[in-house]
Amino acid sequence: MVGLRKGDHDAFDSFVRLFAPRAMRIARRVLQNEADAADAVQDAFISAMSSIRQFRADCQLATWFQRVVTNAALMKLRSKLRKDIRSIDELAPAFYADGHRIGPKPAWAQTPDEILERSERCRMVHERISQLPEDSRNVVLLRDIQQESTAETARQLGVSESVVKTRLHRARQALRSMIEEELVVA
Amino acid sequence: MPELSCQELIRFLDDYVDDTQPAELRAEFERHLEICPDCVDYLKTYRDTISLARGACAEDPSAPPPDDIPDELIQIILRSRPAG
Numbered sequence: 518m519v520g521l522r523k524g525d526h527d528a529f530d531s532f533v534r535l536f537a538p539r540a541m542r543i544a545r546r547v548l549q550n551e552a553d554a555a556d557a558v559q560d561a562f563i564s565a566m567s568s569i570r571q572f573r574a575d576c577q578l579a580t581w582f583q584r585v586v587t588n589a590a591l592m593k594l595r596s597k598l599r600k601d602i603r604s605i606d607e608l609a610p611a612f613y614a615d616g617h618r619i620g621p622k623p624a625w626a627q628t629p630d631e632i633l634e635r636s637e638r639c640r641m642v643h644e645r646i647s648q649l650p651e652d653s654r655n656v657v658l659l660r661d662i663q664q665e666s667t668a669e670t671a672r673q674l675g676v677s678e679s680v681v682k683t684r685l686h687r688a689r690q691a692l693r694s695m696i697e698e699e700l701v702v703a
Numbered sequence: 704m705p706e707l708s709c710q711e712l713i714r715f716l717d718d719y720v721d722d723t724q725p726a727e728l729r730a731e732f733e734r735h736l737e738i739c740p741d742c743v744d745y746l747k748t749y750r751d752t753i754s755l756a757r758g759a760c761a762e763d764p765s766a767p768p769p770d771d772i773p774d775e776l777i778q779i780i781l782r783s784r785p786a787g
């Protein structure tokens with residue numbers, strides 16, 4: 518760790534050899550394409566080395582790097598699809614003054630599990646997560662995808678646990694709205 | 704106690720889903736859900752969203768074991784090491 522921060526050759530060499538196979542596996546899952554996955558893994562190592570100084574010593578390196586890789590793969594996916602980052606506020610549920618929800622859509626007829634094949638679900642979720650703003654995306658990656666605790670997520674992101682909770686709730690609501698756009702044909 | 708609105712329920716839905724609320728408040732949520740199909744639907748789809756994110760991206764147990772990473776990629780990454 519210390520060697521990595523100082524730019525030590527041997528430390529970088531072992532870091533790459535240890536983490537590259539894992540990185541490749543994550544990138545393949547997100548991009549479902551060998552060449553794109555290889556590009557994303559390269560991006561991830563470059564991004565990891567340029568941000569290693571901000572890495573906090575009390576955090577898990579593997580957890581941190583997994584998020585860096587997933588983010589690199591999601592950014593590659595988003596640019597390939599030419600999709601934009603969506604606004605969390607616009608995807609939040611809206612309410613009338615009396616507290617009732619505005620325009621609830623017809624219920625999802627089936628759960629996504631019933632409608633979509635496993636690989637389709639994986640594709641859809643990754644596409645939609647790639648459109649979340651960075652702060653929201655990071656909490657979803659750590660809490661829901663990597664299934665880290667609120668405390669570890671707070672440490673990794675350098676924010677309080679209550680910020681993690683609020684961001685996660687809003688991010689899930691936004692994700693829910695995007696999935697609904699896909700599943701419910703008005 | 705004023706009746707809980709849909710807006711308040713949805714605002715604190717994460718606490719309900721995580722079961723971290725005081726029992727009294729949870730009971731109030733339950734009472735609302737008994738009479739409000741919109742919120743029942745929102746709760747269900749919120750849970751579906753969480754399980755989609757958790758489950759869909761997990762490794763497929765039926766998938767063949769991944770190939771090793773190509774050595775040329777390792778070499779490219781090693782060459783790209785920023786000057787320290």
Ligand SMILES: [Zn+2]
Nearest residue numbers: 709739741742
């Ligand atoms: Zn309601």
